[in-house]
Amino acid sequence: MTLTDTPSSLSRFGRLMVDRPLLPLIGLLVLLIAVLAILNPGVLSMFWAGNTLKIAIPLAMLAACQTLTMLTGGIDLSVGTVATISAYLTATLAPLIGVPPAIAIALASAVVIGLVNGFGIAVCRVHPLIMTLGTALIATGFLLVYQRYVIATGVQIPDFLLWLGTGRSFGLPNSLALFIPFAVLIIWAQRRSGFGRLLYAIGANEAAARLSGVRVWQVHLTLYTLSGVIAGVTGLLYLGQIKTASLSLALPLDLPSVAAAVIGGTSIFGGRGGYGGTIVGALILTVLTTMLTLMQIPEGGRRILFGLIILSVTALFIRLTERN
Amino acid sequence: MRRWFDANAWTLGLAVLLAALLLATKLIQPGFGVSGLDSLARAALPFALATVGMAIVVLAGGIDLSIAAMMAVASVTGAVLMDGASDGQAAFIVLGVLGLGLLMGAVNGLLIVVSRVPDIVVTLAMLFVWQGVALLILNAPGGAAVPWLRALSTGSFPGLDWLPRAVVFLALVTALIWLPIRRAKLGLRLYAIGSDPLAAFRSGVPVGQTRIIAYALCGLFAALGGLSVTMGTGIGEPIPGPYLLASVAAVVLGGVVLGGGRGGILGPVLAVFTLRTVRMDLTLLSVDPNVAAIVEGTIMVAVVMFGAVLAARGRKG
Amino acid sequence: MPDAAAVLDATGVAKRFGAVVALKNASLQVAAGQVVALMGANGAGKSTFVKILTGVLKPDAGHVKIKGRDSTVASPAGARKWGLVPVYQEPSLIPDLSVADNLRLADTAIEPFRHWVAELGLPGLAPDAMIRSLPLASLRIVDLARALALEPAVLLLDELTAALPTDLVDRVLKVVRAQADGGRSVIYVSHRFNEIAAICDRATVLRDGLTVGDVKIEPGIEERIVEMMLGGAVAAAVSAERPVKPIPSETPRLRVRSLKTGTRLTDVSFDLHQGEVLGVVALEGQGQDELFDTLAGNRKPSAGTVQVDGAPKTFAHPADAIAAGLTLVPGDRAHALLMSRSVRENIAVPLLARVRNWGAIRMRDEAAKVDKAIDTLQIDTRALGEVRRLSGGNQQKVTIARWIAKGVQTLLLFDPTRGIDIRTKRQIYALVRDLADQGAAVLFYTSELAEIRLACDRAVVIFNGRVVDVIDARDADEATLMRAAYGLTEKAPA
The missing domain is CATH 3.40.50.300 (P-loop containing nucleotide triphosphate hydrolases)
Structure with missing residues (x-):
């Protein structure tokens, strides 16, 4: 309660974790890379670094959706589906109607899904988890119908998406050209825009935000629409990276995107965290996945590990914040 | 009498709706009969069992997002162990899988009570854990089910053609497990912690313990649901179907209030059959199955949205 | 003051929440056959004291004894075992269960409950009525009747008569007094002097987490109790005298x-x-x-x-x-x-x-x-x-x-x-x-x-x-x- 608390070393560490999650996170990342280097000497190279970045970027972008929604105490489990739909629409519509209209339709459908999520969460007050799962289910149905009824004359992946997804310049992946401005914008907006601040305010204390005159539904509606747009754009990038249009393209990223944000120090209860930590979290997960693959841990083991990470980090977070 | 009628008006309405839908089915397809009923019941069985499990936790004021993943674990465990097992061994395997279900549910409940992390977050994390466990046990659909188990939910009884075995199976297990609980003090306690945890605590209800039991029961029904998947297909399915959303929607449509305390088990079960019948009718009208899935999904989401609005009203008033 | 025959004896009870001291040294003695009022102005620590007496909170120091046995309990169920049954301001009934189910949940027999409900003026109450459908006044009666049916050694009533119509208040007061006359004990937490004068034998007064007085109820005692609740503050002159502004006559804000x-x-x-x-x-x-x-x-x-x-x-x-x-x-x-x-x-x-x-x-x-x-x-x-x-x-x-x-x-x-x-x-x-x-x-x-x-x-x-x-x-x-x-x-x- 007072300023003159004499914290134990444990609670001091806890405070550091809560206040500056970036430092210990980067430490963890370096540690993981070191372990990887010991497990498999010679794996570290400029090429490996570039590749890791390339794989981490779509994950980090979807994790932006989780970070922003989690700041308000929400979550968006439809991002994988939205990204998949956006990619599939672009790839199959481009040969029919040209690249720009195809992308426009792809992003428009991402907006629609986001709006539906926003409506259910903001106006009907459905729990974000249930709502986004539901829209994902419906949207997948639409995708399947689309796939059956629209005779695709073939798949065309726009050149600039290929350049963005797979190209390299100076040894670094071109996707950084999209990601760096994106990350800068998000990190700027979370602290220096009114909208970003309100996300923290709602997550920290929705009743207090309301008493301060914030109409919470407006923020939720905007937020989930924005989340849809980010997921849609990520789908385009992922299409350029994977180079095929599949009906389950980005679905495997759903769970890791939540895990990346949680590991990055964003509280699933809202009000704490930020995108900086999430980026490091996405890198940690990517390196961890490489490691698990090297150790031949199957997919099932990976899911268990991710689930346990989410649970234990959240439980730890509750302990740390209650102590203070 | 009148009071009973009032309290069960929603369930009765659902029953009437279901009857009307079945009648409509008969009109759409005059050939609809015993085999149609049987396939409807078999398709609905895993959904119905998941819904009963979900209804119990929701009545007790919680939610279990990991229900479909627990079903997958039960399904693959049963199928893997039964592959090559004798009939007698299979009986023990079934009991073991049910025990596993209770255990998984109890783990969920225990983690919620001990970690003080909200139920929705714990069961989301456990959703991934149980999914991983299912994949570790069986990487792709496989395994087998012994014939007597498959026979439990297939066909009907001689002389009672119109009564599918799947319905009898569902009614029996639900009645055997739920009715004694509902009659006992445990049933009151489950409703009490869902309705008003503070008043329950003051009335001497062990709130944490009751919550763990609610999740364990949910796990038990998830295991039954998982076994019914294996009964239906003859193999274990490591990738869970859309049982989570379907069970939440059926629970809401069945008159159970999200937040707990109000509703019963029969309503949600009738809701499952209603939703399944809608889907079947769409198929009979030769609507594309994917379009039918969209319609069904939209109905489910709309139901959940409606339920959330009602729950928010209830909190205010 | 410490009564050898006290049925309930709470002494030296203290409780703090973080830096906030809610109770410093509270005590309360209730003898058999007595109704004791527990009084205190806002923030005196009354509600914390009630929670400790009823086992919702554990005290940091002090003890609560019922019939001479330590009953510093950790749960409401525990308090009940020792013979103390509370009736809280907010009825502790489950809204979605019927009256009968609520009785069953708390292991209360229905026959004595029926007797008390009739006694309290609600003879027509149906046992299968949903708690949610009952008006607040009836809920309080149900809650009280349930407590009485348990035949408690000590009955604790917290602001029982708030939101009760006058005719019910009279009946309730009569029943509460009859409890004491039958040899049981009652703790009566209330702000209402007229009720306290009507049924209480003594009043225990809390101020700033301390028990500052224990007085016999007699005509004119209100002034003394008010004084006790205020403490020394009455005497302390207010130093900051300001000119009081006249009320302006234009439209109010x-x-x-x-x-x-x-x-x-x-x-x-x-x-x-x-x-x-x-x-x-x-x-x-x-x-x-x-x-x-x-x-x-x-x-x-x-x-x-x-x-x-x-x-x-x-x-x-x-x-x-x-x-x-x-x-x-x-x-x-x-x-x-x-x-x-x-x-x-x-x-x-x-x-x-x-x-x-x-x-x-x-x-x-x-x-x-x-x-x-x-x-x-x-x-x-x-x-x-x-x-x-x-x-x-x-x-x-x-x-x-x-x-x-x-x-x-x-x-x-x-x-x-x-x-x-x-x-x-x-x-x-x-x-x-x-x-x-x-x-x-x-x-x-x-x-x-x-x-x-x-x-x-x-x-x-x-x-x-x-x-x-x-x-x-x-x-x-x-x-x-x-x-x-x-x-x-x-x-x-x-």
């Missing part, structure tokens, strides 16, 4: 007429003028919470009107109230603060609330406004990172600073000085006066009666959801206010 919200706020009317600080005095639960919530747009009233500068207003959302210049500092800081965020972010929230302010923040502009507010309130700036790490006083200043930064027109302060240090309290009085002098209007509810003289121009006294008195600050000594708050001086409001 805020005009409230016949406002009714929920079950507690039944009919409140008053005017609040520009440049005025209007105090609100009320015992706990007399409708003041509902009044402030309604004026802040956080709850909808069921009847009555609110006018701001002569124009009628209805608020569907706090944003509407804020647009009309009505800004609330709620009583519980946890409801107002973003605990995990910085002081600056906390203060700036209202500046960003509107959609048109969602874009880039003009950081300099914001910093200037925030700094000015921090300066005005002298907020300790050593721990700006997270509001949860500030002291209570500084936290309270942050909740006020939010509206200073935005610009104050009508400030609704709900017990802003509760649980904070004396220096900060003084700063808040000075601030409130300054704001009024600069043309703001302030509605100031306080649980500390002495503050009315220190900060206000007038005070309205609310009892049972209605304004029972309007007192000029010059005449607002604590004894007067206390008597008025207990409804002892009730007169028709002007």
